[in-house]
Amino acid sequence: GSMSAVKLEECRQHIRAQLDSVVDFWLKYSHDTVHGGFFTCIGKDGNIYDELKYVWLQGRQVWMYCRLYRTVDRFRKPEILKAAKAGGAFLRKFARVSSSSGQWKCAFCLTRDGKAVKVQRSIFSECFYVMAMDELSRVTEDQDMQLEAEQMMEQLIHWVRVDGSGLGRPQLPGDVPTNSMAVPMMLLCLVQQLSEDRRGVEQKYAELGSWCVQQILQHVQRDGAAILENVSADGSELPGCLGRLQNPGHALEAGWFLLQYAAERGDEQIQTTAIQKFVELPYESGWDKAHGGLFYFLDVDGHCPTQLEWSMKLWWPHSEALIALLMAYSQSRKAELLQSFFQVYEYTFSHFPDPAGGEWFGYLTQEGKVALDFKGGPFKGFFHVPRCLYMCERILDDLLANSITFITIVVVKGTV
Amino acid sequence: GSMSAVKLEECRQHIRAQLDSVVDFWLKYSHDTVHGGFFTCIGKDGNIYDELKYVWLQGRQVWMYCRLYRTVDRFRKPEILKAAKAGGAFLRKFARVSSSSGQWKCAFCLTRDGKAVKVQRSIFSECFYVMAMDELSRVTEDQDMQLEAEQMMEQLIHWVRVDGSGLGRPQLPGDVPTNSMAVPMMLLCLVQQLSEDRRGVEQKYAELGSWCVQQILQHVQRDGAAILENVSADGSELPGCLGRLQNPGHALEAGWFLLQYAAERGDEQIQTTAIQKFVELPYESGWDKAHGGLFYFLDVDGHCPTQLEWSMKLWWPHSEALIALLMAYSQSRKAELLQSFFQVYEYTFSHFPDPAGGEWFGYLTQEGKVALDFKGGPFKGFFHVPRCLYMCERILDDLLANSITFITIVVVKGTV
Numbered sequence: 001g002s003m004s005a006v007k008l009e010e011c012r013q014h015i016r017a018q019l020d021s022v023v024d025f026w027l028k029y030s031h032d033t034v035h036g037g038f039f040t041c042i043g044k045d046g047n048i049y050d051e052l053k054y055v056w057l058q059g060r061q062v063w064m065y066c067r068l069y070r071t072v073d074r075f076r077k078p079e080i081l082k083a084a085k086a087g088g089a090f091l092r093k094f095a096r097v098s099s100s101s102g103q104w105k106c107a108f109c110l111t112r113d114g115k116a117v118k119v120q121r122s123i124f125s126e127c128f129y130v131m132a133m134d135e136l137s138r139v140t141e142d143q144d145m146q147l148e149a150e151q152m153m154e155q156l157i158h159w160v161r162v163d164g165s166g167l168g169r170p171q172l173p174g175d176v177p178t179n180s181m182a183v184p185m186m187l188l189c190l191v192q193q194l195s196e197d198r199r200g201v202e203q204k205y206a207e208l209g210s211w212c213v214q215q216i217l218q219h220v221q222r223d224g225a226a227i228l229e230n231v232s233a234d235g236s237e238l239p240g241c242l243g244r245l246q247n248p249g250h251a252l253e254a255g256w257f258l259l260q261y262a263a264e265r266g267d268e269q270i271q272t273t274a275i276q277k278f279v280e281l282p283y284e285s286g287w288d289k290a291h292g293g294l295f296y297f298l299d300v301d302g303h304c305p306t307q308l309e310w311s312m313k314l315w316w317p318h319s320e321a322l323i324a325l326l327m328a329y330s331q332s333r334k335a336e337l338l339q340s341f342f343q344v345y346e347y348t349f350s351h352f353p354d355p356a357g358g359e360w361f362g363y364l365t366q367e368g369k370v371a372l373d374f375k376g377g378p379f380k381g382f383f384h385v386p387r388c389l390y391m392c393e394r395i396l397d398d399l400l401a402n403s404i405t406f407i408t409i410v411v412v413k414g415t416v
Numbered sequence: 417g418s419m420s421a422v423k424l425e426e427c428r429q430h431i432r433a434q435l436d437s438v439v440d441f442w443l444k445y446s447h448d449t450v451h452g453g454f455f456t457c458i459g460k461d462g463n464i465y466d467e468l469k470y471v472w473l474q475g476r477q478v479w480m481y482c483r484l485y486r487t488v489d490r491f492r493k494p495e496i497l498k499a500a501k502a503g504g505a506f507l508r509k510f511a512r513v514s515s516s517s518g519q520w521k522c523a524f525c526l527t528r529d530g531k532a533v534k535v536q537r538s539i540f541s542e543c544f545y546v547m548a549m550d551e552l553s554r555v556t557e558d559q560d561m562q563l564e565a566e567q568m569m570e571q572l573i574h575w576v577r578v579d580g581s582g583l584g585r586p587q588l589p590g591d592v593p594t595n596s597m598a599v600p601m602m603l604l605c606l607v608q609q610l611s612e613d614r615r616g617v618e619q620k621y622a623e624l625g626s627w628c629v630q631q632i633l634q635h636v637q638r639d640g641a642a643i644l645e646n647v648s649a650d651g652s653e654l655p656g657c658l659g660r661l662q663n664p665g666h667a668l669e670a671g672w673f674l675l676q677y678a679a680e681r682g683d684e685q686i687q688t689t690a691i692q693k694f695v696e697l698p699y700e701s702g703w704d705k706a707h708g709g710l711f712y713f714l715d716v717d718g719h720c721p722t723q724l725e726w727s728m729k730l731w732w733p734h735s736e737a738l739i740a741l742l743m744a745y746s747q748s749r750k751a752e753l754l755q756s757f758f759q760v761y762e763y764t765f766s767h768f769p770d771p772a773g774g775e776w777f778g779y780l781t782q783e784g785k786v787a788l789d790f791k792g793g794p795f796k797g798f799f800h801v802p803r804c805l806y807m808c809e810r811i812l813d814d815l816l817a818n819s820i821t822f823i824t825i826v827v828v829k830g831t832v
Contacts, residue, residue: 041657041722049719050656097588107588115590170584172513172523174531240466241457303465306457306793308779309724363724365781377722 004338005403011345012396018353019389023068023075025375026061026360031083035113036286037090038083040302042376045357049374051112055095057381059112059128062087064386066135072390074180076227081408088136088145090114095129104155105167109378121169122134127186132157134193152199153190160187177233181247185254192260213261213270216254220277226300227251227282241306246298249317250285252324255279256391271331279328283321283340291367292347294318312371313364315380318348319388326395360385418826420754421819427761435805439484439491441774441791442477442798447499451529453506454499458792461773467528470569471511473797474526475544478503480802482551488806497555504552504561506530511545520571520584525794537585539572543602546572550609566617571626576603593649595600597663600631601670605719608676609750625712629686632670638695642716643667643698657722662714664702665733668740671695672807687747695744699737699756706785708763710734727782731796734764735804742811776801 029046030038032053040057043052065084068075094114099105105118106125119125130149136148159167160183169175191209195202218235221228229245230238237243255278262271286294293313297305304310325341328334351368352360354375362380363372374380445462446454448469456473457466481500484491510530515521522541523532535541546565553562575583576599585591607625611618634651637644645661646654655661671694678687702710709729713721720726741757744750767784768776770791778796779788790796 043719050722052656097586099586109590111590116588117590119586119588168586170513170515170535172532172535174525174527174533240468304789305460306788306790307468308728308788311787312724366787371727371782372722372724373720374722 005400007342008396008400008403009084012393012400013395014349015389015392016347019386019393020074022359022382022386022389023080023139024049026386027083030061030376030382031086032112035090035340036086037094037110037114038087038382040376040381041378042359042374044373044375045352046375052114052117053090053110053114054378054381055106055108055110055125056128056379057163057376057383058087058095059132060381060383062091062132063128063135064382064390065246066132066139068386068390070135070139084136084139088132091129091132092145092148095125098114099166099168105166105168119168121167123159123167123183124186126152127190130190131193134190145366150194153194156187156190161211170186176238178238178242179215179218179231179233179235181216181227181229181250181254183221184212185250185257188212188216188257188261192257192264209261213258216258216278216336217273219251219254220273222300224277225281226285227277228300229252238289241299241303244300245305246282246285246300247296247317248282248294248298249296249314249320251278252294252317253284255282256320256324256327259324260341263331264352275328275332275334275337279324279337280340283325283344285307286317287343288313288366291362293351293366293368294344295366309363311366313351313366313368315360315362318344318352319384322348322388323391323395326392330395330399421816423758424812424816424819428809428816430765431805431808434492434765435802435809438775438798438802438805439496442802443495444800446477446792447502448528451506452502453510453526454503454798456792456797457794458790460770460789460791462791468794469506469526469528469530470534470794470797471507471522471524471526471541472544472795473792474503474507474511475541475548475797476549476797476799478507478548479551480798480806481542482548482555484802484806486521486551486555500552500555503641504548504784507545507548508561508564510722511541515584520568521582523582533585534628536582537583537620539575539583539599540602541807542568542572543606546606546791547609550606560730569610572603572606577627584788592654594654594658595631595634595647595649595651597632597635597643597645597666597670600628601666601673604632604673604677608673625677629674632674632694633689635667635670636689638716640693641697642701643670643693644716657715657719660716660719661721662698662701662716663712663733664698664710664714665712665730665736667694667698667702668733669736671698672736672740672743675740675747679747691744691750691753695740696756699741702733704782705731709767709782709784710737710760711779713791725779728787729767729782729784730779731776731778732800734760734768735800738804739763739807739811742808746811746815 017139029042032039037058038061039048040054043049054392062084065080069080094110095106096104097107097116097119101391105119106129108120108125109117111117129275130152132146133149195205218231219227221237229247230242232238255274258270258274258278262274294317296314297307297310299305321344325337329337329341351364354361359375361370365371445458448455453469454475454477455464456470459465478500481496483633485496510526512520513523513532513535521535522545524536524541525533527533546568549561549565607621611621634647635643645663646658648654671690674686674694676692678690703804704711710733712728712730713723713726715721737760741753745753745757767780770777775791777786781787
């Protein structure tokens with residue numbers, strides 16, 4: 001009721017200020033004005049400790065800048081557009097590497113001046129390339145760029161659904177086809193990206209979107225009691241550590257992707273599954289009752305995961321949890337979801353942000369101590385933090401707009 | 417003096433008992449009597465939590481069993497030989513995968529029944545294959561097997577010194593040739609393995625051994641003030657995180673490889689460098705003054721490493737430090753080295769062994785709490801712990817044999 005509305009208004013103000021501050025941090029420290037693109041290895045106080053350019057993070061930063069520029073009035077600034085364009089130009093010029101198969105493959109990592117250092121045998125560099133190009137094309141209205149995004153998307157679909165040999169992994173008899181959560185999640189995200197406000201494209205990718213949702217739902221295992229990160233191609237549990245692995249942050253991220261999908265279609269069944277299985281379940285099983293925060297990895301049978309960092313508290317599962325819980329609350333108005341949101345909110349904002357140096361720390365020990373003190377690194381760029389703040393601000397705007405009359409009444413009563 | 421001798425005798429007894437107990441653990445839990453080879457994913461109390469067979473660890477366990485069988489009377493037991501032979505047969509039958517180039521490549525990971533799951537684009541599976549086959553051939557006197565080890569060695573030399581394209585990594589313009597410590601270290605280890613008590617083979621690999629030593633010495637950087645894990649092919653410092661990375665455990669392991677090499681040749685210059693630069697320096701810079709124990713990774717300029725596990729305390733750097741410090745002491749008789757050995761000994765035996773479940777824990781937090789509670793995993797097998805205990809027992813045998821007169825005198829005096 002009124003308490004929640006007041007508290008949500010405080011959250012909104014705080015999140016808004018955090019987003020402004022985080023955007024300022026990256027505008028100030030990350031731009032390479034010589035070669036274009038972004039430095040992402042940024043230390044505690046803004047120092048660049050490595051000049052390598054990670055393609056995932058280049059693509060994500062272009063996307064995030066463009067999204068903010070396009071949809072939030074106060075970020076419609078020339079310097080943001082200029083940096084996004086320079087990042088896009090850098091990616092177009094350098095990210096794609098020639099491959100013997102003639103297929104488009106993106107590097108994982110480039111030197112400051114754009115020479116390829118490493119290529120991964122997975123689809124994710126290409127996914128963030130598509131995200132960047134599509135969103136940039138919406139800002140610049142560059143039709144060629146949008147076409148390029150769709151061409152790369154066709155390549156991705158071919159790798160995932162037809163023939164993955166172009167990714168360069170040798171076919172091995174013991175390497176059974178696996179449905180890893182990341183793949184359908186990422187493709188669903190791209191379907192939503194490419195389809196937004198474009199009827200023709202929406203129809204083109206409708207079947208793919210539905211397929212992605214089904215692939216994601218296959219990760220509900222153990223009679224609905226757990227989300228598993230990897231399942232077999234036919235949706236059954238895989239043996240060993242791989243099969244038992246849980247990644248609560250990933251499940252929560254899939255949760256809000258599904259909630260968006262359900263909302264677009266008014267699909268209550270997917271909405272219910274998303275809330276119960278992909279939001280409530282991973283939040284409950286992933287939360288560390290002893291020290292607070294979300295574990296990075298867990299084993300569904302309680303064995304110790306083999307990932308050395310399993311018990312660490314990373315920034316991004318908390319970012320995704322905030323979006324998922326707030327979106328689930330806004331769609332369902334279940335009070336428990338708002339309470340869970342406040343619990344994650346409290347942990348997140350008392351542990352991750354660095355008021356002195358700006359931005360968030362990314363990696364805490366299980367007990368909540370900062371374990372790695374940089375603000376950007378090979379996997380932490382301008383993405384999860386600002387996307388979380390941006391999404392939460394928008395959801396809070398909607399929630400508070402709808403409760404404004406109620407708040408007014410409470411305030412008037414209070415002054416009498 | 418006398419105090420040290422008494423203390424060293426206590427160490428020897430403890431280490432001997434630890435080695436017996438660790439061997440018992442693996443004999444009891446790790447053997448796959450159905451398919452041959454070894455389970456290595458072994459939980460806190462001996463339970464197998466994953467049946468995958470990691471080729472590094474298969475090869476290392478064959479090597480360690482054979483080495484114990486061949487050189488330590490109390491381990492000359494039929495069950496050890498039988499398990500080593502079964503492991504060797506499993507490796508020979510399943511580890512090598514066909515490659516398009518016609519070159520021999522070993523898998524990184526196999527299913528329980530030997531189907532290849534993953535192939536790495538590096539040389540290490542093949543290195544441990546050579547170690548296993550050579551040591552097994554010494555026990556079984558199988559000349560074909562020894563020949564096979566040398567053939568695989570030729571393949572390794574070709575990849576490292578002539579043409580690495582057969583490893584399957586694409587050539588990329590930003591991927592400059594790098595001298596990573598692991599490569600010359602591993603090859604030097606194999607030279608020593610293949611050459612032991614074989615004059616012809618020793619001569620065949622003499623130039624390679626010398627080249628490996630020079631490649632290792634190139635890692636002494638910053639005017640002798642630091643060992644860096646990766647340097648350029650011409651021995652200069654590389655830019656960024658890669659160039660600044662330090663791995664104290666690795667440097668210490670290289671240290672005792674160099675000490676062995678120096679002792680075989682009576683080369684005092686290499687001995688001095690090994691002690692000062694590869695034992696004392698990484699021990700001093702790698703030791704955590706606040707919480708004790710050796711860091712896993714450090715950045716030479718004090719930046720935060722990007723490896724999430726950088727501040728964790730792993731079992732193997734401590735195993736390597738014990739060997740390196742004790743060997744350096746036995747060669748130099750510098751009292752400070754013995755003090756350092758006792759410091760690492762104290763930390764190691766008060767933190768890693770699990771008296772209840774047997775074997776050692778492998779992964780502690782910076783503060784020394786067990787972070788991963790399994791006894792074996794994808795990278796922890798029957799190798800670093802028993803090799804450390806075996807090497808230290810031997811060195812202590814030598815040290816104590818030479819001080820026996822002195823100890824006797826002290827004891828006699830004490831009783832007067």
